[in-house]
Amino acid sequence: MTSESRPHTPAPALLPGPVLLLGAPGVGKGTQAQFLMADFGIPQISTGDTLRDNIARGTDLGKAAKGLMDQGQLVPDDLVNDMVKARLSQSDVERGYILDGYPRTLGQAEWLDAHLVSAAVETLPLVAINIRVDEQELLRRITGRRICPVCKTIYNIYSKPPKKEGVCDNDGTPLQHRSDDTEEAFTERMKAYNSLTAPVIEHYSHQGRFREVDGARSVEEVTASIESALRELRQAGE
Ligand code: AMP
Numbered sequence: 001m002t003s004e005s006r007p008h009t010p011a012p013a014l015l016p017g018p019v020l021l022l023g024a025p026g027v028g029k030g031t032q033a034q035f036l037m038a039d040f041g042i043p044q045i046s047t048g049d050t051l052r053d054n055i056a057r058g059t060d061l062g063k064a065a066k067g068l069m070d071q072g073q074l075v076p077d078d079l080v081n082d083m084v085k086a087r088l089s090q091s092d093v094e095r096g097y098i099l100d101g102y103p104r105t106l107g108q109a110e111w112l113d114a115h116l117v118s119a120a121v122e123t124l125p126l127v128a129i130n131i132r133v134d135e136q137e138l139l140r141r142i143t144g145r146r147i148c149p150v151c152k153t154i155y156n157i158y159s160k161p162p163k164k165e166g167v168c169d170n171d172g173t174p175l176q177h178r179s180d181d182t183e184e185a186f187t188e189r190m191k192a193y194n195s196l197t198a199p200v201i202e203h204y205s206h207q208g209r210f211r212e213v214d215g216a217r218s219v220e221e222v223t224a225s226i227e228s229a230l231r232e233l234r235q236a237g238e
Contacts, residue, residue, distance in 0.1 A: 014231055016040045016096035017124030018116070020103070021226075022201050023131035025189045026138040026145070027215045028222060031154050032131065033100040035223045045087050046100040047080050049152070052178075070179050072188025074196060077107045085115060096124070105196045109203050127233045128204035129226050131215035135190065142186045146175035160219075209233050 019036065021029040033044040051069060054062030061083070065075045084102055087093075103109040116126070133141075144158040148168035155162050155175060163169050180189065204210050211229035215222050 014040070014234055015124065016042055016098075016230060017234070018093075018096055018126045019098045019230065020126055020128040020204065021098055021100050021131065022128055022197075022204065023215065024133070024135075024138055024193045024197075025186065026141040027131040027133045028141075028219065029100045029131060030152075031219055032223060032226055033098045034152070034154070035219075036098050036226065039223075039227065040096065042096040042098060043092050044098045044100055045084065045093075045102070047075075047083060047102040047104075048100075050083050050087070051075060051080075070185065072180055072185035072192065074104055074192050077105055077111065080104075081108060081111045081115075084112065088115070103200050104192075106199050106203060109200045124234070125209055126204075126207075127209040127230060128201075128207075128211075129229055130201050130205070130210070130212045131222065131226075132212055133215040137216060138190075139183065139186055142181050143183060145181050146177055148173050149176050 016036070019042075021033055021036075023029055030044075030046060030048075033046065036042070037044045048069075051062070051065045055066050055069075056062070061079060064079065068075050080102060084099075088097075099112075103112050113126075140158060141156060144156040146155045146157060146162070146166075147153070148155075148170065150173045151168065151170050153168055153170055154160075155168075162175065166175055167173065168175055179185075211233065213222060213225040213229060217225075
């Protein structure tokens with residue numbers, strides 16, 4: 001999805017700082033991260049994308065992660081924490097960044113909180129946005145999801161099909177269906193989410209800089225809610 005293909009959301013004059021996008025598989029974290037990235041000019045850091053990239057390149061990390069990912073299970077904390085540590089040491093994160101799909105366990109959240117303090121990479125305190133969508137709708141979104149491997153645009157065969165079936169509107173690349181976007185893997189991913197990731201939401205909800213948004217609306221409405229929540233949180237300096 002490109003920022004040109006939707007009604008324009010004016011780029012807010014706001015220093016976004018570190019933003020966590022939380023929520024179950026399929027709530028739209030990746031789609032929303034792409035819009036926030038375009039609107040605020042900060043990078044999206046998706047641990048899922050980084051792991052898939054490692055799988056595609058056949059690295060040791062990719063080999064360790066593939067079986068777990070295909071079954072809908074989480075990759076061990078130390079592997080993902082190391083990936084995030086390396087990414088946060090790059091210079092493009094200075095104005096902020098969007099963490100998409102991380103942290104997913106309390107161990108990761110505690111590691112991240114401590115890392116940001118000790119490494120002094122934090123320009124502003126973290127803000128966390130939790131996107132909520134009910135589970136039946138999530139299954140439809142997951143099984144219908146198709147992704148362009150080149151520009152990473154996310155489509156859905158039911159709700160946002162490409163103009164020409166199976167190929168990306170932007171670059172004509174054949175779209176891909178993630179190997180873990182099946183009903184079986186989704187069931188496992190939801191189990192992991194409910195037992196391991198729900199406590200992360202609880203953790204950040206107690207820290208004050210937290211908002212929930214209803215993700216069952218149009219993509220544009222959800223983006224507008226997230227951006228207004230961010231503005232409120234930053235202006236309040238909570
Ligand atoms: P995602 O693209 O965020 O849906 O992630 C796809 C899969 O990658 C997950 O089901 C996990 O197997 C793995 N993964 C991504 N991020 C993490 C994380 N923060 N911790 C553990 N596993 C992760």
